[in-house]
Amino acid sequence: MVSKTKRVLAMILTGMMAASALAGCTPTETTEGGGTNSTAASATESAAAGDGASKAAGGEVQDIEAMTDNIKAKMKEEAAATGGKISLTFWCASDDRKFEKSRIEEFKKKYGGDGYEFDISVKAAFGEGEAGGKILESPKDGADVFNFADDQLSTLVESKAIAPVIELFNSNVVANNSEETVSAYQIDGVPYAFPKTSDNGYFLYYDKRVYPTEADVANLDDMIKKAAENNKNVYFNIGNGWYNAAFYFSAGVTIKYENGKQTTTFNTDEGFNAAKAMCHVAENAGKGFVGTDGGSGDNSAVAKGFKDGSLAAAVIGTWEGPAIKEAIGADNVGAAKLPTALIAGEQKQLHSFGGYKLIGVNQFTKYPVTSQTLAYFLSNTESQIARYKERGLIPTDLKALEDKDIQSDPARKAISDQQPFSHGQGSSVGGKYWSTNVGGFGGEIVTKKGKISDDELKKSLQSIQTQIDT
């Protein structure tokens, strides 16, 4: 009796486990999903063919205005399958909802037509930081059009959750953006998203009362010295792999992510030079230099530092701009590209990750052309200028950047000065990079104030390289 009960129990429990394990797989493996996937792809193709688009990336620029009627015809076709109604879901950050809604109203006015109507719901649950992950969780429940940060692009492409951009739109995006921007949304030459803002990377924010001229912020050593004289510090979190990549890039270390493979050259002279340069800076830790966030996160460390007067400058991005302005007054805030640093005996410009926020289209959408048109519309010159005026986000579009207000924004200038020395995250680093000790090693340099023997530095670099290679 007892043994029988046990057996029955065991069977039930095994069954339950198997059921839940299988259920976990369904979102990506149902035949239904595969079906939508292929129809979406074929629709994309037919749309491209129908619009007479050339297939080559960055091909001839096509006049979208002239195509408006063709696009409307496609929308009507897509709407016919669902009773004349186009129901789209759009994800954006919660504080962007009001603005994005107003732009979507413009979109409806421009592309509305007889025989179909739009029902676009703007949902503010997942901002750029989370959207990619939430799409991956279950692509078919995800938004048709969503905003995300460029570091999520490679995983979205790997799991085929994001649709390639139709050539009609891509030719225009390529024409309106710089090469660096274009490389940020392409993977292996295929365009996957629409660039929206260029302000997701890092550069230098500084207090003009400490550094009155731009020449004062040209060189990291001088900056630290001057900060120490004023009993203040320069904040540069080299205990974080995202920020300390600045030194490796500048020293000439290769950090590349291609075809799903991460390649780096940490275990080289260049890698060693970068580590030595960090040690040199870290000697000043506590006397003019702050090299870790102290566990509180960069954002609050920087906001707090400027507020209590302990920081004179910080390597951080636009997201902290408002907090810094509030802390020291808008007139005292300066922004510039990163300074130079002493690497292998010479002053070299520090590089950075240039971050972009992108708009993507879900591979599983029922309305591929409508969705892509919406994504294009929200990233065009007009929308980017409006986004700057309403939300203060720095455009990528070259024509939008010529706008007078944007021209005079210090953050914009810093970003475009830094751009030649910036690297796209999607083409540089994959998930594996972040699981190595590259951040921990930087943190160790700071806590030991740079007093680490050459042999030990080499050993650490070698172990990071091994982590990447295996």
Next chain:
Amino acid sequence: MTNTSSMQTGYAAKKKAVNTLIYVILSIMVLIWIFPIVWLVLASFSGDGITTGLVPTKFTFDNYIRLAQDHDKDGHVYAPEDMPFPYFKWILNTFIVAVLSCVISTLIILMVSYAFSRLRFKSRKTFLNLGLILGMFPGFMSMAATYNIMEIFGLKQNLFALVIVYSAGAGLGYQVAKGFFDTIPRSLDEAAKIDGATRNQIFWIIILPLSKPIIVYTALTTFIGPWADYIFVSYFMKDNSDSYTIALGLYRMIGQETMNEYFTVFCAGAVLIAIPITILFVIMQRFYVAGVTGGAVKG
């Protein structure tokens, strides 16, 4: 003689010392326990933003006002449908889910417990053990499967899906209520039976009126569940922020992008949410204590 008195004073002194030590330790523990709450309340009145110390330099009610009527960074008030964090809507959602699942779960738990306590049927023991073991597995283990089932029923991203999820497994929580029913003399049942009452009538008319403490206890615990659950809501509601419950909604406030601006508002929201639940507990406390101990007499 002197010997005894000195022993007595020695004993008294020792007792006093031990008591003092105990009270000092207790006081320190009280401070540690109460500190997060004091900190939360102070932060909720802070006008300093996220970099607040323990005592804010600026006091403001703005955090509480923003829960009802939010504004953007430039001070423009959001229209109700544009509110990034519709706090009171979420409270209402949570309340609806909590009340419904409280009623359903309580009924299920009491009925299952009564059956296990009074009826003798084949494989009763097996079911008791099975319930105990199944109850040990966390409910979210089968989350993905449950989500797909709800989708088949057309209840995707719907508040009623939550009600079903929260009350469907209620029967597994029979232990405490069964323990309580076991303490009610069976002779009552037998007397009622002789008078011609059915099992059903016995349950509703005889047993339930005697079980106030355990009813209150069960209702309270099932009512609290939805206020605290995060995992199921976040998996079920996904992007449908209009149907969030309060735990998920509050957590969204301190997401990566909104943390800086909304941290103190989050604190205000956390303080407000504690008020109704605290009041409920204070009112029900009398029954609550009786309920737990009553059930524990004979487990």
